[in-house]
Amino acid sequence: MQLVRAAESKRREVPTARSEDAAPSATGIDVRDVSKIFALGASEQTVALKPLSLTIRKGEFFSFIGPSGCGKTTLLRIIAGLTTPTTGGVFINGTQVTGPDSRIGMVFQKSTLLPWRTVLQNLLLPVEVTKSCSMQEARSRADRLLEMMGIAAFKNRSPDELSGGMQQRAAIARALITDPEILAMDEPFSALDEFTRERLNDELMGLQKSAQKTIIFVTHNISEAVFLSDRIGVMAPRPGRLDSIIEAQGFPAVRDASLRKKQEFFREVARARDAFDRLHL
Numbered sequence: 001m002q003l004v005r006a007a008e009s010k011r012r013e014v015p016t017a018r019s020e021d022a023a024p025s026a027t028g029i030d031v032r033d034v035s036k037i038f039a040l041g042a043s044e045q046t047v048a049l050k051p052l053s054l055t056i057r058k059g060e061f062f063s064f065i066g067p068s069g070c071g072k073t074t075l076l077r078i079i080a081g082l083t084t085p086t087t088g089g090v091f092i093n094g095t096q097v098t099g100p101d102s103r104i105g106m107v108f109q110k111s112t113l114l115p116w117r118t119v120l121q122n123l124l125l126p127v128e129v130t131k132s133c134s135m136q137e138a139r140s141r142a143d144r145l146l147e148m149m150g151i152a153a154f155k156n157r158s159p160d161e162l163s164g165g166m167q168q169r170a171a172i173a174r175a176l177i178t179d180p181e182i183l184a185m186d187e188p189f190s191a192l193d194e195f196t197r198e199r200l201n202d203e204l205m206g207l208q209k210s211a212q213k214t215i216i217f218v219t220h221n222i223s224e225a226v227f228l229s230d231r232i233g234v235m236a237p238r239p240g241r242l243d244s245i246i247e248a249q250g251f252p253a254v255r256d257a258s259l260r261k262k263q264e265f266f267r268e269v270a271r272a273r274d275a276f277d278r279l280h281l
């Protein structure tokens with residue numbers, strides 16, 4: 001992975017997008033001068049994010065890592081249109097995000113499946129709300145996704161009959177039901193054991209390549225970020241900011257579980273760790 005300091009990366013990445021007058025990129029996600037200040041009462045405030053700009057390419061797997069409180073979730077929510085930035089804006093394929101956006105599917109740390117609905121009914125919910133396609137089409141799509149995620153046999157079960165890993169598989173399938181081009185995932189596997197996490201990492205990698213999704217992924221886990229990502233944004237706290245971007249180098253285009261045992265993987269994890277150490281937390 002090659003380390004690029006954030007200021008430097010600003011110059012390297014879609015330089016035209018940095019000027020206020022320049023048109024946003026026609027493909028991919030432009031995060032432009034985005035900041036967030038939370039007001040806490042009349043006189044107190046938290047700078048959750050200092051102004052930051054970056055471009056996430058179409059089809060890219062981009063992770064954000066950083067210690068607690070550095071603004072990862074805030075940034076992800078701003079990109080997904082769930083939180084309004086204090087300054088700046090987010091553009092997907094050149095169009096500004098102004099609220100919850102059908103181009104993005106969200107997966108949270110907890111699966112947030114509704115306990116009174118079966119797994120299948122949970123998958124169908126986004127289509128019921130958005131009416132993005134017919135229910136008949138949604139059902140056949142749900143069947144395909146459940147098959148793909150290896151939980152087809154559980155489609156008529158209640159979510160609490162599923163293991164934590166299966167619940168997250170169902171949550172990913174639900175996020176994909178409307179066929180969004182982007183998946184935004186906020187620590188989706190952090191509550192799982194290492195073995196399940198790695199299996200889901202492998203499956204997610206396969207899914208991203210086969211379905212050609214852009215994935216934005218938040219994690220505390222450096223190895224997970226290195227295994228999955230084309231690039232990693234390293235964030236720093238107090239105030240929350242993007243410190244640097246590290247870029248995968250020397251990894252095969254299609255990664256599989258064997259990569260975790262290879263020298264180049266350990267080397268890249270060490271590089272990412274160095275970027276962290278430079279934060280002097």
Ligand SMILES: Nc1ncnc2c1ncn2[C@@H]1O[C@H](COP(=O)(O)OP(=O)(O)OP(=O)(O)O)[C@@H](O)[C@H]1O
Binds near residue numbers: 039067069070071
């Ligand atoms: N709705 C809110 N109101 C007030 N402050 C908030 C709100 N959401 C987040 N913050 C503050 O903004 C800062 C960044 O929070 P955020 O959750 O984005 O960090 P994070 O890096 O995702 O943390 P973690 O890794 O612990 O989930 C923190 O100081 C947090 O307390």
